[in-house]
Amino acid sequence: xxxxxxxxxxxxxxxxxxxxxxxxxxxxxxxxxxxxxxxxxxxxxxxxxxxxxxxxxxxxxxxxxxxxxxxxxxxxxxxxxxxxxxxxxxxxxxxxxxxxxxxxxxxxxxxxxxxxxxxxxxxxxxxxxxxxxxxxxxxxxxxxxxxxxxxxxxxxxxxxxxxxxxxxxxxxxxxxxxxxxxxxxxxxxxxxxxxxxxxxxxxxxxxxxxxxxxxxxxxxxxxxxxxxxxxxxxxxxxxxxxxxxxxxxxxxxxxxxxxxxxxxxxxxxxxxxxxxxxxxxxxxxxxxxxxxxxxxxxxxxxxxxxxxxxxxxxxxxxxxxxxxxxxxxxxxxxxxxxxxxxxxxxxxxxxxxxxxxxxxxxxxxxxxxxxxxxxxxxxxxxxxxxxxxxxxxxxxxxxxxxxxxxxxxxxxxxxxxxxxxxxxxxxxxxxxxxxxxxxxxxxxxxxxxxxxxxxxxxxxxxxxxxxxxxxxxxxxxxxxxxxxxxxxxxxxxxxxxxxxxxx
Amino acid sequence: xxxxxxxxxxxxxxxxxxxxxxxxxxxxxxxxxxxxxxxxxxxxxxxxxxxxxxxxxxxxxxxxxxxxxxxxxxxxxxxxxxxxxxxxxxxxxxxxxxxxxxxxxxxxxxxxxxxxxxxxxxxxxxxxxxxxxxxxxxxxxxxxxxxxxxxxxxxxxxxxxxxxxxxxxxxxxxxxxxxxxxxxxxxxxxxxxxxxxxxxxxxxxxxxxxxxxxxxxxxxxxxxxxxxxxxxxxxxxxxxxxxxxxxxxxxxxxxxxxxxxxxxxxxxxxxxxxxxxxxxxxxxxxxxxxxxxxxxxxxxxxxxxxxxxxxxxxxxxxxxxxxxxxxxxxxxxxxxxxxxxxxxxxxxxxxxxxxxxxxxxxxxxxxxxxxxxxxxxxxxxxxxxxxxxxxxxxxxxxxxxxxxxxxxxxxxxxxxxxxxxxxxxxxxxxxx
Numbered sequence: 001x002x003x004x005x006x007x008x009x010x011x012x013x014x015x016x017x018x019x020x021x022x023x024x025x026x027x028x029x030x031x032x033x034x035x036x037x038x039x040x041x042x043x044x045x046x047x048x049x050x051x052x053x054x055x056x057x058x059x060x061x062x063x064x065x066x067x068x069x070x071x072x073x074x075x076x077x078x079x080x081x082x083x084x085x086x087x088x089x090x091x092x093x094x095x096x097x098x099x100x101x102x103x104x105x106x107x108x109x110x111x112x113x114x115x116x117x118x119x120x121x122x123x124x125x126x127x128x129x130x131x132x133x134x135x136x137x138x139x140x141x142x143x144x145x146x147x148x149x150x151x152x153x154x155x156x157x158x159x160x161x162x163x164x165x166x167x168x169x170x171x172x173x174x175x176x177x178x179x180x181x182x183x184x185x186x187x188x189x190x191x192x193x194x195x196x197x198x199x200x201x202x203x204x205x206x207x208x209x210x211x212x213x214x215x216x217x218x219x220x221x222x223x224x225x226x227x228x229x230x231x232x233x234x235x236x237x238x239x240x241x242x243x244x245x246x247x248x249x250x251x252x253x254x255x256x257x258x259x260x261x262x263x264x265x266x267x268x269x270x271x272x273x274x275x276x277x278x279x280x281x282x283x284x285x286x287x288x289x290x291x292x293x294x295x296x297x298x299x300x301x302x303x304x305x306x307x308x309x310x311x312x313x314x315x316x317x318x319x320x321x322x323x324x325x326x327x328x329x330x331x332x333x334x335x336x337x338x339x340x341x342x343x344x345x346x347x348x349x350x351x352x353x354x355x356x357x358x359x360x361x362x363x364x365x366x367x368x369x370x371x372x373x374x375x376x377x378x379x380x381x382x383x384x385x386x387x388x389x390x391x392x393x394x395x396x397x398x399x400x401x402x403x404x405x406x407x408x409x410x411x412x413x414x415x416x417x418x419x420x421x422x423x424x425x426x427x428x429x430x431x432x433x434x435x436x437x438x439x440x441x442x443x444x445x446x447x448x449x450x451x452x453x454x455x456x457x458x459x460x461x462x463x464x465x466x467x468x469x470x471x472x473x474x475x476x477x478x479x480x481x482x483x484x485x486x487x488x489x490x491x492x493x494x495x496x497x498x499x500x501x502x503x
Numbered sequence: 504x505x506x507x508x509x510x511x512x513x514x515x516x517x518x519x520x521x522x523x524x525x526x527x528x529x530x531x532x533x534x535x536x537x538x539x540x541x542x543x544x545x546x547x548x549x550x551x552x553x554x555x556x557x558x559x560x561x562x563x564x565x566x567x568x569x570x571x572x573x574x575x576x577x578x579x580x581x582x583x584x585x586x587x588x589x590x591x592x593x594x595x596x597x598x599x600x601x602x603x604x605x606x607x608x609x610x611x612x613x614x615x616x617x618x619x620x621x622x623x624x625x626x627x628x629x630x631x632x633x634x635x636x637x638x639x640x641x642x643x644x645x646x647x648x649x650x651x652x653x654x655x656x657x658x659x660x661x662x663x664x665x666x667x668x669x670x671x672x673x674x675x676x677x678x679x680x681x682x683x684x685x686x687x688x689x690x691x692x693x694x695x696x697x698x699x700x701x702x703x704x705x706x707x708x709x710x711x712x713x714x715x716x717x718x719x720x721x722x723x724x725x726x727x728x729x730x731x732x733x734x735x736x737x738x739x740x741x742x743x744x745x746x747x748x749x750x751x752x753x754x755x756x757x758x759x760x761x762x763x764x765x766x767x768x769x770x771x772x773x774x775x776x777x778x779x780x781x782x783x784x785x786x787x788x789x790x791x792x793x794x795x796x797x798x799x800x801x802x803x804x805x806x807x808x809x810x811x812x813x814x815x816x817x818x819x820x821x822x823x824x825x826x827x828x829x830x831x832x833x834x835x836x837x838x839x840x841x842x843x844x845x846x847x848x849x850x851x852x853x854x855x856x857x858x859x860x861x862x863x864x865x866x867x868x869x870x871x872x873x874x875x876x877x878x879x880x881x882x883x884x885x886x887x888x889x890x891x892x893x894x895x896x897x898x899x900x901x902x903x904x905x906x907x908x909x910x911x912x913x914x915x916x917x918x919x920x921x922x923x924x925x926x927x928x929x930x931x932x933x934x935x
Contacts, residue, residue, distance in 0.1 A: 078506045082556070084862075402851070417866035420833065426861040430874055435848030438877040445863050445870040 028295060029496075031265030034121045034235050038154070039105065041098035043238075047071060050208050053098050053155075057177040057211070060184060070197040070207035077201045083364035084393045084425055085333050087306065090271060097209045099236040100156040111159045118158050122151050125262060127231045146226045147258065148173055152243055154236045155211035162226065169225050171255075172217040176244050179215035186217055190248050194277035194314040194341070202273040202335070203310040206242045210275065213243035218253035218284070227483060229258035232274075234294070234305065240271040247277070249284035251317070256287040256483055262330070263295040266303050269332060273308045282317035282344065287325070289486050293493060294330035299388075301360025304332025311338035315347035318373070322348070325481045327490040328355040328365055329497040337395065339368035342376035342404070349378040352481040354490070356497040357390030357422070366396035366413075366427075371404035371437070382413040383475045386422035387498055397429040400437045407437040415445040416474055418467065418498065468495035514549035521550060521569060528657035534622035537634035541653035544638060548645040557644055560824040560856040561795040565764055566648060566710070566740045571684035572763070574709035574736035581928055583675075584704045584730050584921055590673040591615075593660055597678060597708050598685030600658060604675075612666035613699070618659040618688060629661045633690055636716040636744040640770035644799060649742040649768070652714040656688035664697040664723070671700035671726075676707035678737075683708035689715045693723040695748075700915070703729035711739040721748040721775065727755040728918050730925060732762035735791050742768045749775035749804070756913045758922050759786040759794055760929050766795040773835075776804040783812040783912035785922075787902075787929050788821040795824035796844075802835040802865075811842040814909045816902050817853035828860040829872070835865045842872035847879060847905050849898075899930045 041052050050071050054064040079090070103115035111119075127149060148162035150173065157175030166173050172183060180187050197207040214230040234241045249255055263270065272294060280286050288311075297304025307330070313322040324338040334357075340349025351367040369378035378398065386392040394413045415424035426443045448470050456466035472479070472494055479487055479494075522545070527538045551563040565572050593615070594604035600617060608615040621627045634653040640646055662672065674689070685708035693699050697720065707713070719725045731739060739762060747753050759765055771780045786794045800809045815823035825844040846855035855876040863870060879901050887897035906926065913919040 081507070405851075415861075415863070417863065417868075420836070420866045422866070423862070423864045425863060426859075426872070428857075428859060428874070430857040430859075430876065431854070432846070432848070432856070432876040433854040435851050435853060435878040439875060441857075441859070441872075441874040443859070443861060443872050445861055445868060447866045447868070 028265060030125060030262035030293065031295060033264035034117060036115070036117050036235070037102040038099050038236050039102050040096045040236070040239070043096055044093040045097050045209060049097050053209055053211055056098065057180065059180050062188065063180055066192070066197065067208050070204050073198045074201070074204040074208055077204060079201050083335050083395070084391060085335060085362040085364050087333050090306070095271065096236065096239040097242070098211055099154040099239045101153060104156050104158065108159065111161065114159050118153060121153070121233065122231065125231065125233065127151065127260070148226055148228050150175060150214040150230045152212050152230060152232045154234060154239055154241060157212045166225070170219040170222050171224050172215065173228050174215055176213040176215045176246060179246070183215070183217070186248065187215070187246065190277070190279050191246055194279060194312050195275050195310050200310060202308040203275050206244060206273050206275045206310070210242045210244035213245045213274070216247040216255060216257065218249050218255045220251040220253060222253045224253070224255040227256045227258055229260065232259070232261040234263035234270060234272065237266060238268065238270070240273065243274045245274070245276040247286060248279045249281060249286045251281045252283040254285045257289070258483060258486060259288070259290045260293070262293050263305055265295050269304055269306055271306050271308070276309070276311040278313035278322060280313060280315045280320035280322050283319045285321040286313065287323045287483070288313070288338070289325040289483055291327045291486050291490055291493065292330050292334070296330045296361050297332040297359065299359045301332070305330065307331035307334045307336060309336040311336065312341065313339070313349070314341045315344050315349065317344040318346055320344045320347045323350040323481070324367065325352045325478065326354070327482070327486070327493060328353065328363055329493045331363070332361060334363040334365050336365045337367055339370070340378060341370045341372065342378060343372045345373040346375045347373055348376065351380045351382070352478040353382045354385070354475045354478045354494065355382070355392055356385045356494060357387070357392040358497050359388040359390060361390045363391070364393040364395055366394045368397040369399070369409055371400045371407045371409070374403070374405050374407070376404055376407045378409045380409070380411040380413070381477050383478055384413065384415040384424055385418065385471060385474070385498070386415065386424045387418040389421045391423045391425070393425040393427060395427045397431070398439055398441070399431040400433055400439060402433045405434055405436045409439045411441040413443045414474070416471065417445065417447050464499065467498060471498060510554060511549065514552060515546065518546060518549040521567065522546070525655065527654060528622070530622035532625040533627055533630040534633070537630070538654045540638065541634050541650045544641060545647055545650040545654060548641070548647050548650070550647050550651070557797060557826060560826070561764070561766055561793065563648070565738050566712070566766065571682065571710035572736070572738055573681045574678070574734070575681050576678055577706060577734035579733060584925060585673055585702055585918065588671065588917055588921070590671045590702060592673050592675060594675045594677060595658070595687065597680050597683035598658065598687055601677070611669060612664065612697070613668045613672070614663040614665070615672065616661050618661055619657055621661050628663065629690055632692055632716055632718055636718065636746055637714060637742070639746070639772070640744040646742060646768060646770065648712060648740045649714050649744070652686050652688055652712050652742070656686040656714065659688040659690070661690045662692070664691070664693040664699040666696065667698040668700070671702045673702040676703070676705035676711070678706040678708055681709060684710045686712045689713070691715070691717045691725065693719050693725055695720045695722055697723040699724070700726040702918070704731070706733045706737055707739070709737065711737070713739070713741045715741070715743045717743065717745040717753070719745065719747045719751040719753055722750050723748065724752040725754070726914060728913055728922070730758040730760070730922065732760040732765060734761055735763055737762045738764045740766045743770065745771045745780070747771065747773050747775070747778040747780060750777045752778070753780040754912060754914065755782050756909070757784045758925060759784065759788070760925060761788050761792055762794070763791055764793045766797065768797045769799070771800045771809070772803065773801065773807040773809065774803050777806050778804060779808045781810040781812070781912055783909045785814050785906045785909040785926070786823060787816040787926060790819040790821060792817070792821035793824070794822070796827070798827040800829050800840070802829070802831045802838045802840065805835060806837040807835065808839045809841070812909045812912055813844045814906050815846045815855065816849065816905065817846060817855065818849035820852035822853065823855045825857040825859065825874070827872070828862065829870055831863040831865050831868055831870065833864040836867040838865060838868040838870065840868065840870035843908070844874045845905070846876045847902065848876065849879065902930060
C-alpha cells in the first residue's frame with residue numbers, strides 16, 4: 001500500500017500508525033472461511049427440522065412446543081414487502097437451518113477443550129477467546145477494561161469467557177441454549193415477551209428455528225463488572241443463521257453489551273434472521289452496541305448476507321433506560337429496526353445509527369419509539385450514507401400514546417449521498433396523540449460539502465481520505481455514543497466501506 | 504394465493520360491487536374515452552380501504568360509500584370570502600352550474616368552457632390533458648378517488664390561458680341539499696408566458712369529490728388559493744394534479760376550517776429545469792374534524808425548487824394528518840426541496856399523524872424536512888400575559904403566528920387578508 005510504504009520512510013512514524021493505515025486499506029477483511037468439518041441438519045425447514053434443532057440443544061418439551069407453534073404460525077405468514085429493498089425471492093427450503101462444527105458434538109467443558117481451529121478463527125477475527133483478552137484495536141493495561149465474549153459459530157455457541165467471574169457478581173452470561181437448560185424459569189418468564197413468536201415473518205421463523213445466541217441476566221442492583229459481547233460468525237455455505245439474544249436487566253442494574261458479526265466472502269447470498277429481546281426493569285439501564293459487518297457482496301452486488309433482524313427493548317418499569325447504537329456497514333440487504341417500548345413512566349430510549357451502503361448494498365433501517373408511559377423521553381440520531389449504486393432508507397416510527405403525557409422525542413436523520421447513482425430515503429411515521437408531549441423531527445439530505453472537500457484537499461489529502469474524514473465528521477455524534485472498543489473499529493469501517501466510492 | 508393477492512382480489516370485488524349501479528355521464532367521443540379509461544384504471548387498482556399504506560391514517564369509508572353522508576346547509580353568517588376582490592365569478596350549486604349567479608365567460612387572454620359543453624363534442628383541446636394528468640399521477644401511488652372523479656364528473660370548468668389574465672377566476676361552490684353528492688372536474692392549461700390566478704371557495708355539497716388538473720407551460724405562472732370546510736358534517740376528497748414546464752411557477756394555498764373529513768391530495772411533477780412549486784395549507788378544526796394533506800412532489804428537472812408548508816391547529820379531539828413526499832429522480836441535480844409539517848394541539852384529545860418522506864436518487868441536492876407537534880408554548884403565553892394581554896387573546900395571537908408561515912405563501916395581499924379574517928372568525932367562534 002503506497003501511503004503506508006511512504007510513511008515508513010518518514011521519521012517519527014511508529015509501526016502502529018503504519019499498521020492502522022494498512023488495515024484501513026483492505027477491502028472486506030473477514031472474507032476468508034474456516035476449513036472445518038461440519039455437521040448439517042438436512043436442507044429445508046419443516047416440523048422435523050424444528051424438532052431436531054430442539055433436540056440438538058437438549059431442550060425441554062415446553063421449548064419444543066413453543067418452536068412448533070411459531071413454525072405453524074410462520075407457514076401462514078407472508079414475507080414483508082414494504083421495505084425499500086429489492087432481492088430475488090428466497091427459497092426457504094433450499095438452505096440449511098442447522099450447522100455445527102463436528103468437534104462441538106461433545107460440548108467442550110471449558111475453552112481449553114475447544115477445537116483449536118475454532119479458537120484460531122476468532123483469533124484471526126480479532127476476538128481472542130482467552131480471558132485476559134480484550135477486543136483488538138485498543139491497547140490497555142491488563143485487567144483494567146475487560147470484555148466477556150460469547151462466540152457463536154454458525155448454529156452453536158463455541159464458548160463464553162469470564163463466566164465464573166461474572167457468576168460471582170451474580171450475572172448470568174451464557175449461550176441461550178445453555179440458559180434454556182440451566183435457567184428455564186428466567187427464559188420461560190421473558191422469552192417472547194418483547195418480540196412475540198408471531199411478531200413478524202422473520203421473527204417468527206427465528207422463533208421456530210433459532211439455534212443459539214446469548215443470554216444475559218443482571219440481578220437487581222448489580223452493575224455488570226465488565227462489558228459483555230457476542231461475536232457471530234457465519235462460516236458454513238448455504239446456511240442461515242438464526243440467533244436469539246435475550247437480555248434481562250433487573251431493577252437498578254446496568255449492563256453494556258456489544259455485538260459483532262462477520263461472514264466469509266461467497267458468491268451466493270445467505271440469510272441471517274436474528275431476534276434480540278431486551279427487558280429493562282425499574283431504574284435499570286442497558287446499552288446495546290452493534291457493529292454489523294456481514295459480508296456485503298462484491299462490487300457487482302454478487303453474494304452477501306441478507307440481514308433481516310428484529311431487535312426490541314421493553315422499558316417495562318419506571319426510569320428504565322435503553323440505548324441502541326448501531327454501525328451498519330455490511331450485508332447485501334439490511335432490514336432492521338431496533339425499537340424501544342417506553343412503558344414505564346420516565347423511561348428513556350435512545351437510538352444512534354450509522355448506516356453505510358456502498359456498491360449494490362441496500363439498507364432499510366431505523367427505529368421505533370413507542371411512548372406509553374408518562375414523561376418518557378426518546379432521541380433518535382440517524383446518519384445514512386449512500387455511495388455507488390446503493391439504496392439507503394431510514395424508516396422510523398415515533399408514537400405518543402394518549403396516556404404518555406409530558407413526553408418528548410427528538411429525531412434527527414441526515415443522509416449523505418456520494419455519487420449520482422445511489423439513493424437516500426427517509427420514511428418517518430410520527431403519531432402524536434396527546435398535546436403535552438413534544439415531537440420534533442428533522443431530516444436533511446445533501447452531498448459531501450464542496451468547501452470541506454476543498455479544505456481537506458488543499459491540506460494534501462487525497463480524495464478518498466478527504467471523503468472518509470468528512471464522513472467521519474458527519475457521523476461524529478453517533479461514533480461518540482459507541483463504547484471505546486467499537487468506536488475505533490467503527491471509524492475504520494466507515495472509511496473501508498466507502499472505498500472506491502469516489503473518483 | 505398470498506395474503507396480498509387475496510386482499511387485492513377482495514378489494515376489486517368490493518369495487519365492482521360499488522361501481523355496478525353507476526353509469527358514466529353521456530358525452531362525445533373524447534370525453535367518453537377519458538371516462539372509460541378512468542373506469543378501467545379504477546377497476547384495476549380498486550377503491551381505497553384502511554389497509555392501504557396511504558390510507559393508514561384516514562378511513563376512506565365515508566368517501567367511497569354508495570350513500571353519501573348527509574350534511575345540513577350551514578350558514579356561518581359571515582361575509583362571503585373574496586367579496587372585495589375584482590374577479591370573474593363562476594357558481595356551482597350542489598355541483599350544478601348557476602348561470603344567473605355566474606359572470607360572463609368573456610375575458611381577455613383566457614378561454615373558459617364548461618366541461619358539460621366541451622364533453623358533448625367529439626373532439627376538444629382538453630382531450631390531451633383531461634384525465635391524462637390524473638392518470639400520470641396514479642404511479643407510484645394509486646389515487647383511486649381521482650380516477651372515480653374522472654369517470655363520473657359531468658361538469659366543471661376547462662380553462663385555457665393564453666397570456667396574463669387581469670383578474671382572478673373565482674369558482675364558488677354553494678351547498679343547498681342535505682344529500683348532495685357531487686363530482687366536479689376542473690382543468691387549467693396555461694400556455695407559454697401565461698399568468699393566472701384561480702380562487703375556489705364554498706362548502707360545495709354534503710359530499711364533494713373534486714379534481715383539478717393543471718398544466719403550466721414554460722415560463723408560465725399559476726396562483727391558486729382555496730378555502731374549504733366550514734362546518735362539522737361535510738366530507739370532501741380533492742386532488743390537484745400539476746405538471747410544470749421550464750421556469751414555470753406553481754403556487755397553491757388551501758385554508759380548511761372545520762369539515763368532518765377532508766382529504767386533499769396534491770401531485771406535482773417538475774418535469775423541466777428551473778421550475779418552482781409551492782404547496783401550502785393552513786387547517787384549523789374542532790371536534791369531529793379529520794383533515795388529511797397528502798402531497799407528492801416529483802423532481803425531474805434540474806435546479807427546481809419545491810416547498811411544502813402545512814400547519815394544523817387542532818382542538819377538542821380533532822385529527823390532523825400529513826403525508827408528504829419529495830421524490831428526486833436520478834439526474835434532478837441542484838434540487839432544492841423543503842417540507843415542513845407542524846401541528847399545534849390545543850388540548851389533550853387532539854392528534855397529529857404524519858409521514859414526511861424523502862426519496863432521493865440524485866446527489867447534488869439540498870432536501871430537508873421537519874415535523875413538529877406540541878401544545879402552545881407556555882413561555883410565549885406567559886410572556887404575553889405578563890405584558891397584560893388577556894389569555895384568550897394571547898392564545899389567538901400565538902395560533903395566528905403559528906399559521907403565518909403557511910399564509911405567507913399567498914402572494915396577493917388582499918387575498919391573504921381575506922384568508923386571515925376567516926381564521927380570526929374561527930378563533931372568535933370557538934367556545935371559550
